[in-house]
Amino acid sequence: MAFPKTRLRRMRATETHRRMMRETRLSVDDLIYPLFVVHGRNIRREINSMPGSFQLSVDLIMAEAKEAHSLGILAVILFGIPHHKDEMGTEAYSSEGIVQQAIKVIKDSVPEILVITDVCLCEYTSHGHCGVVKEGHILNDPTLELLAREAVSHAKAGADIIAPSDMMDGRVSAIREALDKNGFEQIPILSYAAKYASGFYGPFREAAESTPQFGDRRSYQMDPANSREAMREVSLDIEEGADMVMVKPALAYLDIIYRIKERWDIPVAAYHVSGEYAMIKAAGRLGWIDESRVMMEVLTSIKRAGADLILTYFAKDAARILQREDR
Numbered sequence: 001m002a003f004p005k006t007r008l009r010r011m012r013a014t015e016t017h018r019r020m021m022r023e024t025r026l027s028v029d030d031l032i033y034p035l036f037v038v039h040g041r042n043i044r045r046e047i048n049s050m051p052g053s054f055q056l057s058v059d060l061i062m063a064e065a066k067e068a069h070s071l072g073i074l075a076v077i078l079f080g081i082p083h084h085k086d087e088m089g090t091e092a093y094s095s096e097g098i099v100q101q102a103i104k105v106i107k108d109s110v111p112e113i114l115v116i117t118d119v120c121l122c123e124y125t126s127h128g129h130c131g132v133v134k135e136g137h138i139l140n141d142p143t144l145e146l147l148a149r150e151a152v153s154h155a156k157a158g159a160d161i162i163a164p165s166d167m168m169d170g171r172v173s174a175i176r177e178a179l180d181k182n183g184f185e186q187i188p189i190l191s192y193a194a195k196y197a198s199g200f201y202g203p204f205r206e207a208a209e210s211t212p213q214f215g216d217r218r219s220y221q222m223d224p225a226n227s228r229e230a231m232r233e234v235s236l237d238i239e240e241g242a243d244m245v246m247v248k249p250a251l252a253y254l255d256i257i258y259r260i261k262e263r264w265d266i267p268v269a270a271y272h273v274s275g276e277y278a279m280i281k282a283a284g285r286l287g288w289i290d291e292s293r294v295m296m297e298v299l300t301s302i303k304r305a306g307a308d309l310i311l312t313y314f315a316k317d318a319a320r321i322l323q324r325e326d327r
């Protein structure tokens with residue numbers, strides 16, 4: 001039935017109509033809040049290119065996790081900045097590592113919040129790559145063992161979910177096997193399955209001090225032009241035992257989220273990354289866009305595309321807005 005019998009504007013008349021017709025609802029339950037943890041005490045260092053995001057010392061991370069929990073946020077994901085970086089990224093799998101300390105403190109003080117850990121070497125290696133480097137090459141298979149050790153050490157410290165972000169082939173099965181062997185068969189894996197070699201990670205690398213010292217990540221992260229390859233990545237990760245898969249970044253890759261959601265019944269997460277956050281913050285500060293409105297529009301679009309979970313530096317801001325809307 002066409003116009004004039006049909007008039008779609010009828011159901012847009014008032015906010016009440018629009019609420020009734022709303023197809024996608026963002027919920028605080030969808031949000032995962034990333035945190036950067038550093039050594040030291042009483043450190044709260046704002047990240048230049050990510051206003052409103054901080055590097056926090058372990059003592060302050062506790063308060064941050066409490067605040068997130070009080071806003072209804074169900075999970076945080078931790079990134080560590082070590083004291084000392086070396087060729088093999090040893091602090092990544094040390095029981096005294098920065099992330100291991102942060103996990104314990106959060107689980108002791110806010111046991112209800114789920115602690116997800118990013119498993120990767122780039123924050124811990126002197127060369128800044130996500131794997132073992134030999135003669136300028138990033139080696140796949142020798143890296144798997146280190147990633148498995150890192151995952152087990154996070155689990156031992158109390159991590160609830162393990163999220164490998166390195167993009168080595170075979171890491172999900174290597175990690176699954178190591179977790180199972182160490183009695184952590186209940187710990188799920190959230191795999192960064194389709195992670196692109198993206199310019200949008202710029203601010204994160206400042207935050208995590210993880211810029212590669214030579215070359216770039218294009219030999220392991222995906223080419224932004226590819227989507228069929230993302231399907232293969234996801235299918236392999238599921239076969240290897242991933243419990244959830246992630247697409248990263250989010251906004252420039254909504255088609256990938258959509259395709260994965262159409263094809264598999266596995267929970268899909270999307271990482272609204274640092275550069276996406278920085279662009280909204282910057283334009284908002286200049287008065288060129290309405291920051292909160294654009295933030296909610298973008299997060300809703302990621303959910304509409306099919307994401308069940310959204311990792312975002314806006315988690316607290318969005319949670320506050322959702323609380324207000326609920327009343």
Ligand code: PBG
Pocket residue numbers: 118120122130165166200201202203204205217272273274275
């Ligand atoms: C580690 C990792 C990165 C991000 C998450 N995990 C950086 C990278 O791959 O260079 C980026 C997150 C963001 O930009 O917010 N490999």
